[in-house]
Amino acid sequence: MFEKVLIANRGEIALRIHRACREMGIETVAVHSTADQDAMHVRLADESVCIGPPPAKDSYLNASAILSAATITGVDAIHPGVGFLSENADFATMVEEHGLVFIGPKPEHISLMGDKIAARQAAETLGLPVVPGSEGAVASAEDAAHLAEKIGYPVLIKAAAGGGGRGMKLAPTQGELLEAFKFAQIEAKASFGFDAVYLEKFLPHPRHIEVQIMADGQGNVAHLGERDCSLQRRHQKLVEESPSPALNPEERDRIGRLASAAMSQLGYQSAGTIEFLYQNGEFYFIEMNTRLQVEHPVTEAITGIDLVREQIRIAAGLPMSFGQDDITFSGHAIECRINAEDPVTFVPSPGVVTDYHAPGGLGVRVDSGLYSGYRVPAHYDSLIAKLIVHGQTRNECLMRLRRALDEFVIEGVHTTIPLHQRLIGENDFIDGNYNIHWLERYVGNEEGRAE
Ligand code: MV4
Numbered sequence: 001m002f003e004k005v006l007i008a009n010r011g012e013i014a015l016r017i018h019r020a021c022r023e024m025g026i027e028t029v030a031v032h033s034t035a036d037q038d039a040m041h042v043r044l045a046d047e048s049v050c051i052g053p054p055p056a057k058d059s060y061l062n063a064s065a066i067l068s069a070a071t072i073t074g075v076d077a078i079h080p081g082v083g084f085l086s087e088n089a090d091f092a093t094m095v096e097e098h099g100l101v102f103i104g105p106k107p108e109h110i111s112l113m114g115d116k117i118a119a120r121q122a123a124e125t126l127g128l129p130v131v132p133g134s135e136g137a138v139a140s141a142e143d144a145a146h147l148a149e150k151i152g153y154p155v156l157i158k159a160a161a162g163g164g165g166r167g168m169k170l171a172p173t174q175g176e177l178l179e180a181f182k183f184a185q186i187e188a189k190a191s192f193g194f195d196a197v198y199l200e201k202f203l204p205h206p207r208h209i210e211v212q213i214m215a216d217g218q219g220n221v222a223h224l225g226e227r228d229c230s231l232q233r234r235h236q237k238l239v240e241e242s243p244s245p246a247l248n249p250e251e252r253d254r255i256g257r258l259a260s261a262a263m264s265q266l267g268y269q270s271a272g273t274i275e276f277l278y279q280n281g282e283f284y285f286i287e288m289n290t291r292l293q294v295e296h297p298v299t300e301a302i303t304g305i306d307l308v309r310e311q312i313r314i315a316a317g318l319p320m321s322f323g324q325d326d327i328t329f330s331g332h333a334i335e336c337r338i339n340a341e342d343p344v345t346f347v348p349s350p351g352v353v354t355d356y357h358a359p360g361g362l363g364v365r366v367d368s369g370l371y372s373g374y375r376v377p378a379h380y381d382s383l384i385a386k387l388i389v390h391g392q393t394r395n396e397c398l399m400r401l402r403r404a405l406d407e408f409v410i411e412g413v414h415t416t417i418p419l420h421q422r423l424i425g426e427n428d429f430i431d432g433n434y435n436i437h438w439l440e441r442y443v444g445n446e447e448g449r450a451e
Contacts (some may be wrong), residue, residue: 002076009081014041020308033059035377040369077101086291126262133200154202157184161192165235206277211259217269223256240295245432301333301390338385343419350378354412359404
């Protein structure tokens with residue numbers, strides 16, 4: 001097992017990784033920007049190295065600075081966390097070239113899934129249901145029009161280098177296709193430096209359902225159920241839950257088995273998430289995330305499996321500590337993302353947290369680096385805490401969530417807690433009756449007209 005791990009991230013996820021390492025007897029090295037020197041995970045880590053000024057490109061995205069810190073402190077491995085360098089195949093390769101272990105999948109699988117056209121082709125080859133659309137890239141507007149005629153409007157033009165909501169354009173009818181194609185291509189080139197686009201039939205009101213998988217590269221592959229992440233605004237998830245209120249046990253079993261079989265065939269290793277759109281009883285693969293996800297605690301709550309611990313074991317060459325048959329899915333879990341933002345306008349609200357009290361009790365987990373006196377920096381994502389509640393039934397979970405939100409005290413910055421409190425009183429939420437558009441309709445989305 002590793003003796004020392006460098007955590008190439010910040011915030012609650014850096015703390016999460018530190019905790020897993022601690023419990024495994026592994027020393028930790030925190031790397032941080034000057035804006036994060038007082039962060040909780042930096043205080044708790046055995047060692048810390050300042051790697052640069054606040055802008056992420058000069059610190060958390062600075063591969064050379066991170067690799068230098070790794071060399072100086074003599075770590076065995078690097079955990080990239082989420083975001084930042086976590087899905088950068090070049091970084092994963094550089095880590096390996098430095099004689100260190102990248103705690104994550106193989107670079108080839110990061111690259112494969114980073115190219116959304118290649119990912120779509122791979123998914124189809126691996127037996128996953130994909131959205132009807134182009135076989136590969138669409139070279140011209142004429143080809144796009146021809147294909148759209150066959151599969152039917154509306155269609156979406158998506159950038160190969162996009163994902164997570166970036167670089168998509170809707171063509172409701174043939175009359176709008178030429179313009180949408182040109183726009184998507186130009187936007188893709190400008191945003192990603194790569195203008196390849198592909199085409200999919202547009203699904204008007206799906207849910208976003210993702211399957212958590214874990215594989216050790218030694219023949220063991222398991223799925224850990226799904227998460228319903230449909231409650232989002234501008235591609236920022238606000239609430240995630242498992243199991244999805246929309247699926248019946250047969251559907252859950254079917255998509256889980258398909259996901260496992262696909263990853264087995266691919267030879268995938270580490271944690272991964274396969275994203276699907278789900279509409280009218282059908283699943284459609286859209287993307288795969290080759291990393292740990294922010295919402296992983298929801299899965300940990302219902303399976304009792306420590307996903308970060310398993311990632312570390314796998315990276316160290318050990319087999320997974322469980323197999324599919326060892327997993328029992330128990331109860332229901334919901335995560336609320338608490339952001340330092342105005343709960344109505346969503347304008348970021350950095351500043352000093354003047355008072356902090358987290359809820360607790362049975363079935364309540366809070367992942368957060370906050371403390372009284374902590375300054376929320378303005379330079380990063382506004383996620384400051386995750387509240388995860390677990391109950392035996394969805395209703396118990398909802399009652400517990402309401403109780404926990406009411407206990408939560410965060411003073412000095414605006415947070416999304418009041419929004420979550422409002423949400424939990426909505427009948428559609430209580431009934432699990434929502435899709436990917438529900439939240440934006442509920443809170444308004446002044447710049448979201450294109451979607
Ligand atoms: C779609 C879609 C409808 N039809 N593809 C947005 C993010 C990226 N991961 C894929 N996205 C979508 N792809 C087809 N063929 C609608 C979305 C979409 C979406 C998906 C998941 C969660 C939230 C979303 C919000 C708007 C649009």
